[in-house]
Amino acid sequence: MSGRGSRITDEEINELVSKLQSLLPESRRRNTGRVSASKLLKETCSYIKSLHREVDDLSDRLSGLMVTMDSNSPQAEIIRSLLRS
Amino acid sequence: MTISNGDGDSAAKDGRRERKRKRRAEPSLVKWKTEGEQKTYSSKLIEALRRVRRSSATGAASAATDHSRSRAVREAADRALAAAARGRTRWSRAILCGRTLKRRVLPRAGRPKPVGPARAAERSKPPALKTKARVLGRLVPGCRKLPLPSLLEEVSDYIAALEMQVRAMSVIAEALSAVGGAPSPAQTEGPI
Numbered sequence: 001m002s003g004r005g006s007r008i009t010d011e012e013i014n015e016l017v018s019k020l021q022s023l024l025p026e027s028r029r030r031n032t033g034r035v036s037a038s039k040l041l042k043e044t045c046s047y048i049k050s051l052h053r054e055v056d057d058l059s060d061r062l063s064g065l066m067v068t069m070d071s072n073s074p075q076a077e078i079i080r081s082l083l084r085s
Numbered sequence: 086m087t088i089s090n091g092d093g094d095s096a097a098k099d100g101r102r103e104r105k106r107k108r109r110a111e112p113s114l115v116k117w118k119t120e121g122e123q124k125t126y127s128s129k130l131i132e133a134l135r136r137v138r139r140s141s142a143t144g145a146a147s148a149a150t151d152h153s154r155s156r157a158v159r160e161a162a163d164r165a166l167a168a169a170a171r172g173r174t175r176w177s178r179a180i181l182c183g184r185t186l187k188r189r190v191l192p193r194a195g196r197p198k199p200v201g202p203a204r205a206a207e208r209s210k211p212p213a214l215k216t217k218a219r220v221l222g223r224l225v226p227g228c229r230k231l232p233l234p235s236l237l238e239e240v241s242d243y244i245a246a247l248e249m250q251v252r253a254m255s256v257i258a259e260a261l262s263a264v265g266g267a268p269s270p271a272q273t274e275g276p277i
Contacts, residue, residue, distance in 0.1 A: 012234065013210070013214070013233060016237040016238075017237070019241065020237055020240065020241065023240075023244050038214055038217060041217035041218060041220075041221055042217055044221060044244075045217065045220050045224060047244065048221075048225070048240075048247070049224065051247040051251060052224075052247075054251050055159060055162065055247065055251060055254065056159060058251065058254040058255060058258055059155045059156070059159040059162060059254070060151075060155045060158075062134065062254060062257065062258055062261070063151065063154040063155040063157070063158045065258060065262055066134055066137070066138050066154070066158070067138075
Protein backbone atom coordinates (compact mmCIF):
# COMPACT_ATOMS: atom_id res chain seq x y z
CA MET A 1 0.00 0.00 0.00
CA SER A 2 2.73 2.43 -0.91
CA GLY A 3 0.41 5.17 -2.12
CA ARG A 4 -2.05 4.97 0.73
CA GLY A 5 0.51 4.54 3.43
CA SER A 6 -0.02 7.93 5.03
CA ARG A 7 -3.83 7.97 5.07
CA ILE A 8 -4.95 5.25 7.36
CA THR A 9 -8.51 5.54 8.49
CA ASP A 10 -9.68 4.48 11.87
CA GLU A 11 -11.86 1.95 10.18
CA GLU A 12 -8.93 0.25 8.55
CA ILE A 13 -7.11 0.16 11.82
CA ASN A 14 -10.07 -1.45 13.50
CA GLU A 15 -10.31 -3.98 10.74
CA LEU A 16 -6.68 -4.96 11.03
CA VAL A 17 -6.86 -5.02 14.79
CA SER A 18 -9.86 -7.31 14.78
CA LYS A 19 -7.92 -9.60 12.50
CA LEU A 20 -5.18 -9.53 15.07
CA GLN A 21 -7.69 -10.38 17.74
CA SER A 22 -8.31 -13.76 16.17
CA LEU A 23 -4.64 -14.60 16.61
CA LEU A 24 -4.39 -14.06 20.30
CA PRO A 25 -5.27 -17.10 22.39
CA GLU A 26 -7.05 -15.14 25.09
CA SER A 27 -9.25 -13.32 22.65
CA ARG A 28 -10.24 -16.60 21.09
CA ARG A 29 -11.44 -17.76 24.47
CA ARG A 30 -13.18 -14.56 25.40
CA ASN A 31 -14.76 -13.85 22.06
CA THR A 32 -16.53 -10.74 23.26
CA GLY A 33 -17.63 -8.14 20.76
CA ARG A 34 -15.00 -5.47 20.56
CA VAL A 35 -11.90 -4.97 22.58
CA SER A 36 -10.19 -1.63 22.31
CA ALA A 37 -7.39 -1.44 19.77
CA SER A 38 -5.02 -0.20 22.41
CA LYS A 39 -5.68 -3.14 24.69
CA LEU A 40 -5.22 -5.56 21.83
CA LEU A 41 -1.89 -4.09 20.86
CA LYS A 42 -0.78 -4.39 24.44
CA GLU A 43 -1.90 -8.01 24.63
CA THR A 44 -0.10 -8.72 21.39
CA CYS A 45 3.10 -7.30 22.81
CA SER A 46 2.78 -9.43 25.94
CA TYR A 47 1.99 -12.49 23.90
CA ILE A 48 5.02 -12.08 21.70
CA LYS A 49 7.19 -11.51 24.73
CA SER A 50 5.88 -14.66 26.37
CA LEU A 51 6.52 -16.61 23.18
CA HIS A 52 10.06 -15.30 23.14
CA ARG A 53 10.50 -16.41 26.73
CA GLU A 54 9.18 -19.85 25.90
CA VAL A 55 11.62 -20.16 23.04
CA ASP A 56 14.45 -19.07 25.32
CA ASP A 57 13.46 -21.64 27.92
CA LEU A 58 13.24 -24.33 25.29
CA SER A 59 16.64 -23.30 23.97
CA ASP A 60 18.06 -23.67 27.45
CA ARG A 61 16.50 -27.07 27.76
CA LEU A 62 17.65 -28.20 24.34
CA SER A 63 21.20 -27.02 24.85
CA GLY A 64 21.37 -29.13 27.99
CA LEU A 65 19.79 -32.13 26.31
CA MET A 66 22.02 -31.81 23.29
CA VAL A 67 24.76 -33.49 25.24
CA THR A 68 22.84 -36.73 25.06
CA MET A 69 22.76 -36.38 21.29
CA ASP A 70 26.48 -36.31 21.56
CA SER A 71 27.17 -39.75 22.97
CA ASN A 72 24.61 -41.80 21.10
CA SER A 73 24.06 -41.14 17.45
CA PRO A 74 21.42 -43.88 17.26
CA GLN A 75 19.36 -41.64 19.48
CA ALA A 76 19.34 -39.04 16.75
CA GLU A 77 17.98 -41.63 14.38
CA ILE A 78 15.29 -42.47 16.86
CA ILE A 79 14.31 -38.86 17.04
CA ARG A 80 14.20 -38.64 13.28
CA SER A 81 11.93 -41.62 13.04
CA LEU A 82 9.73 -40.22 15.76
CA LEU A 83 9.35 -37.08 13.74
CA ARG A 84 8.62 -38.94 10.59
CA SER A 85 5.83 -41.01 12.00
CA MET B 86 -17.10 11.04 -16.99
CA THR B 87 -14.95 7.99 -17.29
CA ILE B 88 -14.44 6.35 -20.60
CA SER B 89 -15.79 2.88 -20.57
CA ASN B 90 -16.25 0.22 -23.17
CA GLY B 91 -19.14 -1.32 -21.38
CA ASP B 92 -18.20 -3.55 -18.51
CA GLY B 93 -14.86 -4.56 -19.84
CA ASP B 94 -13.05 -1.41 -18.90
CA SER B 95 -14.27 -1.08 -15.35
CA ALA B 96 -13.73 -4.78 -14.81
CA ALA B 97 -10.22 -4.37 -16.09
CA LYS B 98 -9.69 -1.46 -13.78
CA ASP B 99 -10.98 -3.48 -10.84
CA GLY B 100 -8.84 -6.35 -11.96
CA ARG B 101 -5.85 -4.06 -12.03
CA ARG B 102 -6.63 -2.82 -8.58
CA GLU B 103 -7.16 -6.32 -7.29
CA ARG B 104 -3.92 -7.43 -8.81
CA LYS B 105 -2.15 -4.50 -7.32
CA ARG B 106 -3.40 -5.46 -3.92
CA LYS B 107 -2.63 -9.11 -4.39
CA ARG B 108 0.82 -8.35 -5.64
CA ARG B 109 1.78 -7.77 -2.03
CA ALA B 110 1.45 -11.52 -1.66
CA GLU B 111 -0.05 -11.78 1.80
CA PRO B 112 1.56 -14.76 3.42
CA SER B 113 -0.92 -17.43 4.36
CA LEU B 114 -0.99 -18.22 8.04
CA VAL B 115 -2.32 -21.72 7.56
CA LYS B 116 1.01 -23.21 6.65
CA TRP B 117 2.43 -22.55 10.09
CA LYS B 118 -0.20 -24.85 11.53
CA THR B 119 0.39 -27.81 9.24
CA GLU B 120 2.14 -30.86 10.52
CA GLY B 121 4.29 -31.09 7.41
CA GLU B 122 5.72 -27.65 7.94
CA GLN B 123 6.45 -28.42 11.56
CA LYS B 124 8.22 -31.67 10.70
CA THR B 125 10.30 -29.99 8.04
CA TYR B 126 11.25 -27.33 10.53
CA SER B 127 12.03 -29.91 13.21
CA SER B 128 14.45 -31.85 11.05
CA LYS B 129 16.17 -28.67 9.89
CA LEU B 130 16.44 -27.59 13.48
CA ILE B 131 17.97 -30.90 14.56
CA GLU B 132 20.59 -30.60 11.83
CA ALA B 133 21.37 -27.11 13.02
CA LEU B 134 21.60 -28.35 16.62
CA ARG B 135 24.12 -30.96 15.57
CA ARG B 136 26.23 -28.28 13.94
CA VAL B 137 26.07 -26.22 17.11
CA ARG B 138 27.08 -29.23 19.16
CA ARG B 139 30.01 -29.97 16.89
CA SER B 140 31.24 -26.42 16.83
CA SER B 141 30.94 -25.99 20.57
CA ALA B 142 32.81 -29.22 21.17
CA THR B 143 35.77 -28.14 19.12
CA GLY B 144 35.79 -24.57 20.33
CA ALA B 145 37.59 -23.26 23.40
CA ALA B 146 36.36 -24.61 26.70
CA SER B 147 35.44 -21.15 27.91
CA ALA B 148 33.23 -20.58 24.89
CA ALA B 149 31.15 -23.64 25.53
CA THR B 150 29.34 -22.23 28.54
CA ASP B 151 25.73 -23.12 29.06
CA HIS B 152 24.58 -19.64 28.26
CA SER B 153 26.47 -19.29 25.00
CA ARG B 154 25.31 -22.71 23.90
CA SER B 155 21.74 -21.83 24.75
CA ARG B 156 22.03 -18.63 22.80
CA ALA B 157 23.51 -20.53 19.86
CA VAL B 158 20.52 -22.86 20.01
CA ARG B 159 18.14 -19.91 20.08
CA GLU B 160 19.81 -18.32 17.09
CA ALA B 161 19.83 -21.57 15.15
CA ALA B 162 16.15 -22.03 15.90
CA ASP B 163 15.36 -18.50 14.76
CA ARG B 164 17.39 -18.83 11.60
CA ALA B 165 15.70 -22.09 10.72
CA LEU B 166 12.35 -20.46 11.36
CA ALA B 167 13.20 -17.52 9.16
CA ALA B 168 14.36 -19.88 6.42
CA ALA B 169 11.03 -21.67 6.61
CA ALA B 170 9.30 -18.41 5.77
CA ARG B 171 11.01 -18.47 2.39
CA GLY B 172 11.80 -14.79 2.33
CA ARG B 173 8.21 -13.69 2.02
CA THR B 174 8.06 -11.70 5.21
CA ARG B 175 10.05 -8.81 6.52
CA TRP B 176 10.78 -10.36 9.89
CA SER B 177 12.25 -13.48 8.30
CA ARG B 178 14.48 -11.51 5.97
CA ALA B 179 15.61 -9.38 8.88
CA ILE B 180 16.58 -12.43 10.90
CA LEU B 181 18.46 -14.03 8.04
CA CYS B 182 20.56 -11.01 7.23
CA GLY B 183 20.43 -9.26 10.55
CA ARG B 184 22.17 -11.57 12.94
CA THR B 185 25.52 -9.94 12.42
CA LEU B 186 24.19 -6.50 11.63
CA LYS B 187 22.34 -6.35 14.90
CA ARG B 188 25.57 -6.03 16.79
CA ARG B 189 26.76 -3.13 14.71
CA VAL B 190 24.80 0.05 15.15
CA LEU B 191 22.81 0.75 12.03
CA PRO B 192 22.87 4.46 11.15
CA ARG B 193 19.12 4.68 10.70
CA ALA B 194 18.21 3.01 13.92
CA GLY B 195 19.01 6.06 16.02
CA ARG B 196 16.32 8.32 14.56
CA PRO B 197 13.59 8.59 17.15
CA LYS B 198 10.46 9.79 15.35
CA PRO B 199 9.33 11.05 11.99
CA VAL B 200 9.33 14.85 11.79
CA GLY B 201 6.00 16.32 12.85
CA PRO B 202 4.37 18.78 10.43
CA ALA B 203 4.92 16.84 7.22
CA ARG B 204 3.06 13.82 8.50
CA ALA B 205 -0.20 15.40 9.54
CA ALA B 206 -2.11 12.26 8.65
CA GLU B 207 -0.19 10.15 11.11
CA ARG B 208 -1.45 12.26 13.94
CA SER B 209 -4.92 11.00 13.20
CA LYS B 210 -3.89 7.93 15.11
CA PRO B 211 -4.15 8.50 18.84
CA PRO B 212 -0.75 8.73 20.50
CA ALA B 213 -1.50 5.81 22.80
CA LEU B 214 -1.89 3.55 19.79
CA LYS B 215 1.26 4.90 18.26
CA THR B 216 3.33 4.17 21.33
CA LYS B 217 2.06 0.63 21.57
CA ALA B 218 2.55 0.12 17.86
CA ARG B 219 6.12 1.23 18.25
CA VAL B 220 6.71 -1.22 21.09
CA LEU B 221 5.26 -3.93 18.92
CA GLY B 222 7.48 -2.90 16.05
CA ARG B 223 10.52 -3.29 18.25
CA LEU B 224 9.52 -6.81 19.22
CA VAL B 225 9.29 -8.10 15.69
CA PRO B 226 12.62 -8.20 13.89
CA GLY B 227 12.99 -5.71 11.08
CA CYS B 228 9.72 -3.94 11.69
CA ARG B 229 10.62 -0.85 13.61
CA LYS B 230 9.69 1.71 11.00
CA LEU B 231 6.70 -0.05 9.52
CA PRO B 232 3.32 1.67 9.24
CA LEU B 233 0.59 0.02 11.21
CA PRO B 234 -1.18 -2.06 8.53
CA SER B 235 2.03 -3.69 7.31
CA LEU B 236 3.19 -4.10 10.85
CA LEU B 237 0.06 -5.99 11.80
CA GLU B 238 0.48 -8.31 8.85
CA GLU B 239 4.04 -9.07 9.85
CA VAL B 240 2.92 -9.58 13.42
CA SER B 241 0.28 -12.10 12.38
CA ASP B 242 2.78 -14.17 10.47
CA TYR B 243 5.42 -13.82 13.14
CA ILE B 244 3.10 -14.99 15.90
CA ALA B 245 1.97 -18.01 13.88
CA ALA B 246 5.59 -18.87 13.13
CA LEU B 247 6.64 -18.48 16.76
CA GLU B 248 3.85 -20.78 17.88
CA MET B 249 5.08 -23.42 15.47
CA GLN B 250 8.61 -22.92 16.71
CA VAL B 251 7.49 -23.49 20.28
CA ARG B 252 5.56 -26.62 19.33
CA ALA B 253 8.46 -28.06 17.34
CA MET B 254 11.06 -27.35 19.99
CA SER B 255 8.83 -28.85 22.68
CA VAL B 256 8.48 -32.04 20.68
CA ILE B 257 12.23 -32.28 20.21
CA ALA B 258 12.90 -31.56 23.86
CA GLU B 259 10.42 -34.20 24.93
CA ALA B 260 11.92 -36.72 22.53
CA LEU B 261 15.44 -36.00 23.74
CA SER B 262 14.54 -36.24 27.41
CA ALA B 263 12.59 -39.44 26.88
CA VAL B 264 15.43 -41.04 24.97
CA GLY B 265 18.05 -39.85 27.39
CA GLY B 266 16.17 -41.00 30.48
CA ALA B 267 14.63 -44.34 29.53
CA PRO B 268 16.85 -47.41 29.14
CA SER B 269 15.46 -48.21 25.74
CA PRO B 270 12.60 -46.62 23.90
CA ALA B 271 11.34 -49.95 22.58
CA GLN B 272 10.79 -51.41 26.01
CA THR B 273 8.10 -49.58 27.85
CA GLU B 274 7.07 -52.40 30.14
CA GLY B 275 9.51 -53.63 32.73
CA PRO B 276 13.25 -54.18 32.54
CA ILE B 277 14.92 -56.89 30.60
